[in-house]
Amino acid sequence: MVAEIPTKARAVIIGGGISGCSVAYHLAKAGWTDVVLLERKRLTSGTTWHAAGLIGQLRGSANMTRLARYSAGLYVGLEAETGIATGMRQVGSISVALKADRMEELRRQATLARIFDVEVQEVSPAEIKAMYPHLNVSDAVGGVHLPLDGQCDPANIAMALAKGARMRGAVIAEGVRVTRVTQAAGQVTGVDYESAEGPGHIAADVVINCGGMWGRDLAAQNGVTLPLHACEHFYLVTEPIEGLGHLPVLRVPDECAYYKSDAGKMMLGAFEPKAKPWGMGGIRADFEFDTLPEDWDHFQPILEAAMERMPLFQSAGIHTFFNGPESFTPDDRYYLGPTPELGGYWVAAGYNSIGIASSGGAGMALAQWITEGEPPFDLWEVDIRRAQPFQKNRRYLKERVSETLGLLYADHYPYRQMGTSRGVRRSPLHAALAARGAVFGEVAGWERANWFAMPGQTAEYRYGWGRANWFDNHRAEHMAVRTGVGLFDMTSFGKIRVEGRDACAFLNRVCSAQMDVAAGRIVYTMMLNARGGIEADLTVTRLSETEYLLVVPGATLTRNLAWLRAHLGDDFAVVTDVSAGEAVLCLMGPLAREVMARVSPQDFSNGGHPFGQAREIEIGMGLARAHRVSYVGELGWELYVPTDQAAHVFEILLEAAPEMRLCGLHALDSCRIEQAYRHWGHDITDEDHVLEAGLGFTVSRKKTGFIGREAVLRREEAGLSRRLVQFLVRDPEAMIFHNEAIVRDGRIVGPVTSGNYGHALGGAVGLGYVPCAGQSEAEVLGSAYEIEIAGRRYRAEASLLPMYDPASGRMRL
Structure with missing residues (x-):
């Protein structure tokens, strides 16, 4: 068998479970015949052989459902293709x-x-x-x-996939243990292995870790984060x-x-x-x-x-x-895609007991991603780049997976929070917020105040599908931002410094808006891919001639860093994560200017500090950088404060503004959705065209040479096939969260991409895409719309402009 192992291959796959066999099959099917799969023992001998083999086609999103349905269809046809019985029966x-x-x-x-x-x-x-x-x-x-839906014989499906790969030229070798993935200059170069015949090496351009429960430790040898247990x-x-x-x-x-x-x-x-x-x-x-x-x-x-x-x-x-072992991840979603730490190192692992139903589609998607340079559609839910470096910590993983296995069959309530492995990443203000009633949620390990309990109220979630136990708290915080002033702790923002001689040229190449602006200017921009899809939604602040600050969601920081570094090329610039260096306090609402005047000697009038500008200010006895921007649609400032001064600035604000209300992320989200501001990962993804998302204003038509420009021009000429629309349901029973159905003239046309309760608008608000090919705005809005929630349909108002403050004038007051 060792004689069959080549010394060079285009791709080496590590692991002979159903995941590795599917990747080998689909790479070979795509025309990569010089593919080698190495299995440490025998095919299926880790987890695949004892899997239950349940094939469910419905998943929590359109693209995950597409992958699961692909798996089912693939397995139905494998027996005829390979002659190996798969036991696939669609029994429902x-x-x-x-x-x-x-x-x-x-x-x-x-x-x-x-x-x-x-x-x-x-x-x-x-x-x-x-x-x-x-x-x-x-x-x-x-x-x-x-x-x-159906069931199958997992081991035989893996064997059929392996045979299909061999039939197309792939080499599959058992009894070969990979000891190390070799690398040079930030790129994989191949693998070292041990077999009964002795050690060997395969030079390779691409290495795919399909190692299942062995995958974490194998990845760690190369500094790659693969958090599973x-x-x-x-x-x-x-x-x-x-x-x-x-x-x-x-x-x-x-x-x-x-x-x-x-x-x-x-x-x-x-x-x-x-x-x-x-x-x-x-x-x-x-x-x-x-x-x-x-x-x-x-x-x-x-x-x-x-x-x-x-x-x-x-x-x-x-x-x-x-009783057998299976791999689980911190968020019950598997890992797929290129790792951000090492070029040419890919992952397909951590399937959380749905590996049989998922691996067919996952193998197809990964093979296309590898061979064509981009995934077939948005895969952020399972993208390995969502993993945070700290999550490979073994104590963290051990505690977390004790919970995630059970969550597969738990009630999937909206806003449900994890109970294990909490408190890893905290703002400097965490204890102060907790003392004032904060109820925390966790995103990317960050503890973030989601809402604040009233005096005497139990500071905890009680889950359900109707109005939550914190609904009145949410309303009070939301309306404080709309009518008075609220303070959010947004330290969890991802903060990236791009510095160097070519920083401006580099950012102009990866960002859709013009980056050559005056120092202090804040620019709202997208990073697009070649299809015009949105890779990142961010603000960029020019700090000096050679320095910029990029602010991104905390959950996407690793992905955004990887995108920037992958496109740096020969530009003389440095990309650095500086997230931990500054706390961020967002002071938002019509009274924000009055509060700022009480704590700082600077001029915060429109003339003194216009919208879209950042500058250093004195605040209390410290210094901060005040950014006049808003994600809630009201007058306000984001205050970037050195971490060591955050507690002082917080105390100064509390003392100066007793009328100010502490607000949580739920209020931030409901305010942004009233304003129809998009949320990356829900309303906009790398699959959603920037024009169809209604974000064409972030794309410069004057500058050239930036990624996605040609796709924007082509779509402008061809016209839009769909548009992002805002919906308002006034029925007090309706609660919109995510994935409810948009019904147009009696026919379902797509899912709600995100939702919340709009307290200023007086009802549940959602965003979602509506087909519009060949139609005018009047025709899109002239239809009758409903939102279907759990089988019940509610009349909905539709708008292409924000229903709250359509001209976005309040934040510029």
Whole structure:
């Protein structure tokens, strides 16, 4: 076998589970025949061989659903292509709700399925019983049925993918352990390996880490962040049950359980609320097709509930009680794409127990990304560049994955916060905010005040689908910004310095707006890709002739840094993350100018400090840089304060402005959505054209040579195919969060990309794209619109301009 291993390849794939086999298959299918897959033991011997093999087509977004549906279609056809039976059967799936909140979630999922054209039916307890006669539905509220979901034989699918790759010229070698990914000058150069015949090396342009639970430690050798950790995953299989037949895959998430009939036996699996992390001290070198010790005490609550839910478990014998490891990530989403730390190093790993359903589509998407230089569509949800460097910390991972496994079947309430591994990244004001009632959420490890409890109110979330326990707090904070003054701690902003002789030329090449502006000028701009899609949404402040400050969302900082560094080329400039150096206090509202005048001797009039300008100011006994910009649509300043002076500035503001209200991120979000300001990752992504997003004003038509310019000009000439529209639903029952259906003249045309409650507008507000090819603005707005929420439709007002302050004049007062 070693004789078959070449000394050079275009791509080397590490790991022979279904993920690695899918990447090999799709790279070979794309025409890369000089591909080598190396598996340390035997194919499927890590996690794939013991996976349950559930194939669900519906995911939480359009693109994740596209990948899952691709997987299902691929697996259906693999047997004919390769001659290897895949066990793929589209038996359908049923999810059962035992409480009203779960039924609300399932109805929202059914709406999502209709948006994505996935066949779905809401079913009553009687209809569930008819499809699943063994089930006790006495306390069931209802459920949803997806008839085209299915199940498969995971190991055989991986083998079929491997055979398909070999048929197209790929080399797949078992018993070959990669010891190191080699690199030089920031680029991978190949891999070193050990086999029974001795050591070897393959020179390669691209290396793909599909190492599963081994992937984190392998990546760490090259300084690559791949935050995942194995957990124990339990299921049992009964002895044969006469007459069982092919039943739909069944999920009872309120009991943390799933059921699958296979070969006349019944499987019961669990995603228990508190999982057991495994492999903290490393994984044995000889680990192969291994199982972990039984733990009946841990599984007992699941089994006891199953015996009531499906009485056949009371009499059926148990053939197998299985415990095996699977990889989980801090946010229950897998990792795909190029790593920001090392050129040519790619990842497809961390599948959170949905690796079989995901790997077909993930392999396709990654192969296109590698071979064509860009992904087939927006993949931010699973992009490896969302991972934060600190997240590879083992203690952090061990605690977090004990929660994320169980969250797969938990209620997916809006605004639900993680309970584990908290407090890693904190603003200098964290303790002061907590003492004043702050209730924190976490993004990219940052603790951020989401809302503030009133005196005597319990400072914690109570989750649900209707008006939250903090709804009145939210309204008070929102209206303080609209009518008075509010203060936000936005220290979590990502802050990037670009400095050097060519800083201006470099930024003019990667940014859509003109960067050659006077020192102190703040420019709102996009970074576009060659398709005109939005890679980043940011402000750029020119600090001096050779220095700029870029401000981006904290969640996208790693991605944005990677984009900048990848396009630096020969320009003489340095890109530096300076996020931790400054705290950011945002003072926003009609009274902000009065407050600033009380704490600083500078002139804050329109003449003294115009909108879109930044300058150094004295504040209290310290210094700060005041940026006159706004993400809430009101007069205000972002104060960039050296971290060591942040507490002082905060205290000075509190003392000077007793009328000022502390505000959280929920209020920031509701204010921005009233103003129809876009949110990157929801309303705008690298797949969304800047003109269709309504952000053409950020693109300079005068300058040349910037990335995306030609795509903008082409789209201007051809016309838009869709437009981002703002919607307002005044019905007090309607709560818009994300992924509700936009209904135009009775037909679903797409999802709501983001939503919140607009307290100044008096109803729920959402943004979303509406088809408009060949149509005027009047024709787009002349339709009748509704928003479908959990199967119920609510009349909606639509606008192409912000419904709150359409001329955006308030922030320039």
